[in-house]
Amino acid sequence: MIIKARYALVAPGDLRRDVQLETDGNRILSISEGYVHGAPPCDIDLGNAVLTPGFTNSHAHLELEFCQGQTSFNGSFVDWLQHVRDLKKQRGNQLSTFPLDSIRQLAMSGCTTVFDHHTVDLEWDRIELTGLRHIPLLECFEFNNDDPDGERIRNRARFGYAPHAPYTASLAVARTCRRLATEAHVPLSVHMSEFNGEIEFIRNGQDSEIQHLHELAGTSNEHFSGTGMSPVQFYGDNGILDEHTLAIHVNYLSDGDIAVLQRMRPTVVYCPRSHAYFGHPQHPLLELLDAGINVALGTDSLASNDMLSPLHEASLVRDNFPGLPLQALFSMVTRNGLAVINAQHELGSLCTSYIADLAAFRIPDDTADDFDSVFGAVLDNGRSCLTICNGRIIHIEVSAGVQVHG
Ligand SMILES: [Zn+2]
Known part of the structure; x- marks a missing residue:
């Protein structure tokens, strides 16, 4: 052609x-x-x-397509997360297993590669027929599970692994996902340092909203009493992060986090419109870039965004960081996210x-x-x-x- x-x-x-x-x-x-x-x-x-x-969308949840226009944010991230869980439950946990509208949105935006967290089996064959490069990552929770069944997790995964976050997946679940990803040479993806409550909870084991979330879900873990560390340091110390890991959000940096990210070399995925939806202060994007951290852009889900376009994200970054060279922004929506699958030299x-x-x-x-x-x-x-x-x-x-x- x-x-x-x-x-x-x-x-x-x-x-x-x-x-x-x-x-x-x-x-x-x-x-x-x-x-x-x-x-x-x-x-x-x-x-x-x-x-x-x-273009590359380095973080999405296509199965949450049904949440578009259904959610609102009242100032509590945990309330929002619980609301998404309630919406799932109302549907009998029937998620969008063939998210056609999302796939159309991606193709219309010029996006050809999407890294997608999923909790259920999607209609893989139908998705493949659309022609989009869809990279599924099995999202795992179970904060109260200190002895996960690795074989069961492996059997559920289509490609990569995604322990949801340090406050929703136990360290044992994260370690199991890490091991499975390393053995299969596939990427790992994890939400990290998304909000202050998470950082408090991981550091000292206390955050009333997160504790309430676990009570509602029946996932409280009596063995967890805090780590004395930030989420980035906690996962760095436990070998969860590497150069094939997507560290989603990193909206807040604690002292020492930059050194961990430099040493472990994950790709940080900034989701600008989701970040703005939740009203976080300015993302530490420039600090990360100055430190040589690889940063890519993602959209997150239609539960906290109204489009799945990497370019739409990039246009907000251009507005919010006027000093950022457009060449760097171009890299964030093209090649940067591809490093975790070693594809940056052919895509x-x-x-x-x-x-x-x-x-x-x-x-x-x-x-x-x-x-x-x-x-x-x-x-x-x-x-x-x-x-x-x-x-x-x-x-x-x-x-x-x-x-x-x-
Ligand atoms: Zn997400």
């Missing part, structure tokens, strides 16, 4: 003009700039549009021989001719007119000026 477009953002800081990109099967065969002598006619002429790599950039994941966005005719302006116009648009994953079209809008030949 040969695709033409006015621009391509092939990698951070790298803008190409009058681009012709050719795919062969699921790979990018070539990407050339300017007039190509003797080039065959193209299959898709995007005109005044920008080609980008397919996340538009390079010859890379897997053909790409998106395309219409931009105004008068967009200035530089990386920041063109990526800025992509952020302003936010809606892909062509999304290709693994060489296959998963979303196309012919009405947006796309000319399809042949």
Whole structure:
């Protein structure tokens, strides 16, 4: 397939003009700039549009699609979590096992890879047929379970593992997930340092809201009396974190956390719109980046967000951190999240021989001719007119000026 477009953002800081990109099967065969002598006619002429790599949503819960518009936040994170549990219960714990609307939203936003926490079996075959690169991570709880059955957890997992959080999964559950992930060479994902109550609870074993949550769920653990450490240090000390781990949120840093993150090298996943929904103070994003921590962006679920688009997240980061270079922001929604599956060298950039994941966005005719302006116009648009994953079209809008030949 040969695709033409006015621009391509092939990698951070790298803008190409009058681009012709050719795919062969699921790979990018070539990407050339300017007039190509003797080039065959193209299959898709995007005109005044920008080609980008397919974007990565590094944290979602697609099974919570049914929560869209159903939740509200009253100032208590734990109340909100309990409300989501109640909504699940009202449905007889029938979650969205084929989250079609979520998958459509992702494809429309130019996203081709999503890291997805799931607690139940999804309709794997139907999801695979959509063409999206869906990376499931089995979410485990059981704060009161000090002797988990590893074989049972392994049998329930489709791919990776996700002990929910230090205050909702026991250390034994987290260690078991860690062992299973390491043995299978798959990623681990964990919510961490999301709110102050969690940090208090992990440090000194006391937080009235979390204790109430455990009482309601019947998951209180009489053996847990606090660790004297922050969640990051607690999991760092116990070997839960490594370079194939997604540390979700890290909204609050305690003294010593940065050193742990530098040593263990997880990817921190900042979920900007979910972060704003819960009214947290400014995320320590710049501090993390200054310390050399790998940071990616995620959306979290439709229970705390209204869209699943990585670009929508990036546009909020651009607004809230005006000094942040757009090249760094581009990396956060393309290649950074891919490190945990060792795919950053064949996905996340538009390079010859890379897997053909790409998106395309219409931009105004008068967009200035530089990386920041063109990526800025992509952020302003936010809606892909062509999304290709693994060489296959998963979303196309012919009405947006796309000319399809042949
Ligand atoms: Zn989450």
